[in-house]
Amino acid sequence: MILTIAGNELRRMFYSPLAWAILAVVLFILALLFLVFIENFLTQVQPRFAGMDGAPGVTDSVVAPLLLWAGVLMLGIMPLITMRLFSEEKARGTLPLLLSSPVSMTQIVLGKYLGVLGFVAVMLGLIVLMPLSIAPATSLDWGKFASGLLGLVLLLASFAAAGLYLSTLSAQPAVAAVSSFGLLIFLVILYVSGSSPGSASELFVYLSHFGHFLSFLEGLFNSADLAYYLLFIATFLTLAVRRLDNERLQR
Amino acid sequence: MDNELLIQTEGLTRHYGPHVAVAGLELSLAKGEVLGLLGPNGAGKSSTMQMLTGNLAPSAGRILIDGIDLIDEPLKAKRLIGYLPEQPPVHRDLTVDEYLRFAARLHGLPAREVKTAVERAKTRCGLGDVGGRLIGNLSKGYQQRVGIAQAIVHAPMVVVLDEPTVGLDPIQIREIRALIRELGQEHGVILSTHILPEVQAVCDRVQIINRGRTVFADTLAGLADRHAAPVLMAGLAHAPAIDELRGIEGVSAVEPLPEGRFRITHAEEAGFAERLAALAAERGWGLCELTPERVTLEQIFTDLVYRERVEAAA
Numbered sequence: 001m002i003l004t005i006a007g008n009e010l011r012r013m014f015y016s017p018l019a020w021a022i023l024a025v026v027l028f029i030l031a032l033l034f035l036v037f038i039e040n041f042l043t044q045v046q047p048r049f050a051g052m053d054g055a056p057g058v059t060d061s062v063v064a065p066l067l068l069w070a071g072v073l074m075l076g077i078m079p080l081i082t083m084r085l086f087s088e089e090k091a092r093g094t095l096p097l098l099l100s101s102p103v104s105m106t107q108i109v110l111g112k113y114l115g116v117l118g119f120v121a122v123m124l125g126l127i128v129l130m131p132l133s134i135a136p137a138t139s140l141d142w143g144k145f146a147s148g149l150l151g152l153v154l155l156l157a158s159f160a161a162a163g164l165y166l167s168t169l170s171a172q173p174a175v176a177a178v179s180s181f182g183l184l185i186f187l188v189i190l191y192v193s194g195s196s197p198g199s200a201s202e203l204f205v206y207l208s209h210f211g212h213f214l215s216f217l218e219g220l221f222n223s224a225d226l227a228y229y230l231l232f233i234a235t236f237l238t239l240a241v242r243r244l245d246n247e248r249l250q251r
Numbered sequence: 252m253d254n255e256l257l258i259q260t261e262g263l264t265r266h267y268g269p270h271v272a273v274a275g276l277e278l279s280l281a282k283g284e285v286l287g288l289l290g291p292n293g294a295g296k297s298s299t300m301q302m303l304t305g306n307l308a309p310s311a312g313r314i315l316i317d318g319i320d321l322i323d324e325p326l327k328a329k330r331l332i333g334y335l336p337e338q339p340p341v342h343r344d345l346t347v348d349e350y351l352r353f354a355a356r357l358h359g360l361p362a363r364e365v366k367t368a369v370e371r372a373k374t375r376c377g378l379g380d381v382g383g384r385l386i387g388n389l390s391k392g393y394q395q396r397v398g399i400a401q402a403i404v405h406a407p408m409v410v411v412l413d414e415p416t417v418g419l420d421p422i423q424i425r426e427i428r429a430l431i432r433e434l435g436q437e438h439g440v441i442l443s444t445h446i447l448p449e450v451q452a453v454c455d456r457v458q459i460i461n462r463g464r465t466v467f468a469d470t471l472a473g474l475a476d477r478h479a480a481p482v483l484m485a486g487l488a489h490a491p492a493i494d495e496l497r498g499i500e501g502v503s504a505v506e507p508l509p510e511g512r513f514r515i516t517h518a519e520e521a522g523f524a525e526r527l528a529a530l531a532a533e534r535g536w537g538l539c540e541l542t543p544e545r546v547t548l549e550q551i552f553t554d555l556v557y558r559e560r561v562e563a564a565a
Contacts, residue, residue: 001357001359004353004356004357005357008353011345011349012342012344012345015344015345016344092343093336093337093338093339093340094340094341094342095340096301096304096306096334096336096340097340097354097357097401098357099304099305099306100304100305100306100329100332100334101329101354101357101358102325102326102327102329102330102358102359103326103357104325104326248306248307248308249308
């Protein structure tokens with residue numbers, strides 16, 4: 001049942017021009033950045049560090065920044081993907097179809113969430129092709145690559161969960177998008193302010209989802225980071241289920 | 252009609268803050284029956300239907316769908332219901348076929364039965380030749396039909412239709428009504444409307460709701476019977492004791508109404524009204540009104556709703 005909902009969600013996403021526009025824009029920008037990073041590596045990094053032990057390699061100076069930028073871009077893009085999940089259904093009055101079907105609220109939320117993750121997977125699949133395209137010509141650090149990719153998957157999954165919850169709050173997709181964007185940026189600002197030299201705060205860095213992402217990019221797989229993302233996702237999905245259940249009970 | 256009850260509610264109540272939308276509503280639906288819910292705007296029809304279909308949790312009361320408690324076992328009970336809300340819940344970016352397939356899967360039909368179920372629903376709702384079109388490009392009438400098709404695609408025992416003919420042209424209305432009658436033969440149907448002739452055209456039973464309560468419930472056959480008994484409405488300025496009225500020859504029942512008005516049921520007799528008028532003049536009852544009552548649904552409806560309003564204002 002969850003898969004039926006997820007499949008329908010994914011299919012409808014690709015029926016709308018929005019999904020294609022998002023894919024096109026994100027890939028275009030990342031491709032440009034990818035070229036810039038390679039150029040930079042060839043002209044700046046490689047000549048300077050050639051022959052040094054432990055010098056930053058291709059993975060550090062091309063792949064990691066690419067994944068970081070993908071994460072940064074998605075701060076703005078993910079709200080556009082998640083805004084339609086529940087807001088649009090509410091605005092168009094299509095939610096009763098799901099609510100009067102023999103599926104639980106948890107199944108509805110998980111189905112929609114998986115649908116978004118499906119879209120994210122398609123996008124990541126295309127993004128990953130870029131670093132892979134240089135793999136035959138150089139030696140990538142596969143461990144670091146995999147860790148960075150996992151980090152990006154978790155980061156985007158956490159964006160999606162937050163966006164999904166916020167889209168249950170409003171019947172207007174634009175409001176849902178703006179509030180998700182606000183929340184995601186807020187978490188980034190927590191990181192920035194927490195790690196600034198004057199007022200460093202361990203707590204802020206810990207709370208921010210970006211802090212955890214960066215250690216993945218450095219190739220550091222820390223189960224605490226993994227747990228952070230899983231808790232983050234579980235919290236927002238639970239909130240979404242609770243919110244929708246409350247709507248039925250609204251007083 | 253057998254006595255198998257598809258829907259039964261007990262003391263169904265719903266508050267919105269201090270506002271009571273539905274207050275202790277009793278409702279039942281037997282198999283093979285079309286029940287019309289009638290009421291002015293804001294009477295609680297839609298809230299009732301939302302509760303029957305699990306879209307809204309009742310504040311109090313029980314809902315049994317074919318003996319299964321909707322609140323205890325929502326997934327089992329919801330399988331038996333098809334629901335068309337006021338606004339058809341159609342995804343405009345899907346084609347009719349895709350949408351109905353999704354609805355069928357969502358209602359738990361196994362994959363191999365989906366195709367035939369979709370074809371059947373399409374045929375019944377006259378959607379045969381628009382299967383490949385985007386729902387968003389269809390006219391309102393066709394979207395409404397897609398909404399109905401969605402509600403019946405999994406062959407539910409109960410079909411709940413909230414104002415199914417709103418926004419349709421007269422020919423479409425006739426088609427939809429014919430469809431509803433057909434559905435009523437093998438399923439149970441509850442439909443809400445504020446179009447009175449619609450109830451007379453398609454329903455077996457009518458329940459009028461006002462301010463969250465049932466104010467009238469009868470079968471349409473029973474309504475016709477009321478129609479058969481001759482009834483006079485009499486307004487008397489100096490009304491005698493009610494027994495005196497009951498004593499008049501040919502009177503079978505007298506029902507006192509407010510403001511000195513009486514509802515007098517009498518035997519079939521050509522000159523009864525004339526005789527009553529003469530009697531009233533002779534005994535000085537101060538006759539000021541004497542009208543034969545034609546019991547139509549419209550009259551019942553306006554009487555009940557109007558009376559409630561007056562009482563509410565007082």
